[in-house]
Structure formats: C-alpha cells, structure tokens
Amino acid sequence: MSASLVSVLSLYVINKSGGLIYNRDFVQRAAGRIDVSDAMRLGSIWFSLHAIAAQLSPTPNAKTLKSLHADTFHLHCLHVPSGTTFFIITNVPAPNQAQQHAQRAADVLQAVYAAYAKYVLRNPFYETEMPIRCELFDAALSALLSR
C-alpha cells in the first residue's frame, strides 16, 4: 500500500459543540497561512455545515459530508458517534487513484481517532472538550503523518 498516496497537509479536531480543540499543519504552506482565529472560524463553519448538511438528505439518520474536493486540495472528514469531528486537508490524487485515495484518507482519519482515544482521552489531566495540549498526541501524530 502506497504511503505517499495521501499526504496530509493539516489536521483539525472539533469538539461536540463546534469548538476547535486542535489544529496542526504538517507542511510549510507556501501562501495564505491560516492564523488561530481563521482556524477557529474554519472549524466552526465546517462543523455547522456538516451538521446542517445532514438535513438536506431526504432520508432520516443519513450520513453527512464526508469530503470536500477543490482543485488544489481535498478535505476528508470523520465524525465519530461521540460527537467529535476530525478533518484533514490532503493533496489531490491522480484521477485514476481517487478511490484508493479516499479509502486511504479514511484509514488515516481512523488512525488519528485511535491516537486521540489513546493519548488524549487516556490522559487523566486532559479535560474533555477543551483544547488538546498533549505531547504524546503530538508525537503520535508526527509518527503517523509526517514524513
């Protein structure tokens, strides 16, 4: 399995009330660096959009937005049953690799979720729903996402 299929540019974690609790860039951005307030705005807008989009569905209990595709990046999102939302900004795959790319991005998000459960929630001094400042989580993400 090609590890370079998905290159994660940024990760955002949103708590169940729409507040940004973690964000991190994994590559130096060439332009338009997002500052803290932009990141918080992005987090809450995506959270609201994600929640409201569920109501566009004609069927009840539908899954909602999974990804957003732009010309220069893809956004992949994982919303877990306990209410936390994770999303990553990734590269754009080659046209013939779109499906593997989406699957691989979903795996990455699942691994990020596992790291969150393991290194954030297991930390007895982490207050749930509050911004994440856990060195072990940072280290786990570095091992997982940086190259």
Add this chain to the structure above:
Amino acid sequence: MSARGASNAPRGSQLPAQEKVSNELFTLTYGAMVRQLLHDFETVEEVNAELDAMGARIGSRLVDDFLANAQGVRCADFKSAADSVARVGFRSLLGVTARVGAWSETSDAGSGPSACSIYFEENPITDFVELPRGLEELSYCNVLCGVIRGALEQIGMHVTVVVVKDMLKGADGNELRLTLKEHAAETYPFKDDD
C-alpha cells in the same frame, strides 16, 4: 481493517511502550479504592453512588477508545449498542465473556426494545472479594454500571444500569439491567435556537 489500524500505531521514541500490567494489580487497586471509599463516606449508598459516578467518568472517555479500535461495531440503536457493550466491550476491556438477554417487549412500533440484561459469570475485579456482614448493601461492581452508563451517554443514549444479581451475594451469575430512558441522537443544530 483492524489489523491495518494496528500497523498504523505510532512508534515514536517518546511514546510509552504498550505493556500489560497484571490483572491482580488492577483487582487489588480497585479493592483498595472501594475500601477507601467505605472509609470516606458515611453510608454504603453513598459509596455505591460514588462508584457509579466514577464509572461514568471512565466510560465517557473509554467509549472513544472502544469505537476507535473496535471497527465495525454498530451502535446506532439501543439494541445494537447493548449488544456491542456485552459482546465486544466486556471481552476487549474486561476480558470476560458476557451475554445479552431478557429484552423487554417492544413498546411501540419501530422503536425497538428499551431494556435488557447483561449476564456474565467471570468477573476479574471480584477475584479475592468476600463481602463481610454489614456490607450486604454494597454494590461492589457498581463501577461497571457507571462505565456502561457513561459510555452510552456519550453516544446519545441515556440509560439506567443497576446490578440485579451479584455473585458476591450468592447469586449463580452476575446480571446488570439496562433501561433506556431517552435516545437523542444528534444535539446540533439545536431546534430551540433562535
């Protein structure tokens, strides 16, 4: 799927090695804690309530651990959630085999049963425990009730969990009774918002 998840596990130099502690350490620690609570509180009822509250705090964190690692677990409705707790949760987190049964009759069409029991015989946290006289009211394993309650609360199911049968009190098996009070799936967007 889960095997691939495991291979994604980070192996940074700072990360702690995953070592398993002996379950006796856990059993004895839990015993010491219950003993301390009995010392700190006036009545056994307060101790039971405190064990339940502790469990709920554990459960509210543990639920993500459970969902992140046990992929393919279904918890969309009460029936599948209770089933997952018993079959997967008890096995992976406590190392015991549990069964679900005694489903309540479906109250109205489509809503599914709203109560069930979880049965298990083995219970590592009671390995060395003999309840003395005077503590017949103590629900030694109330922390388990709290864990289940706290975990299900995080996914929008408000349940009450009580110990119905307790092997420490001479029953032939342990039985926890789960009753669903309310199932509110998503909280956002709030309908009563202005």
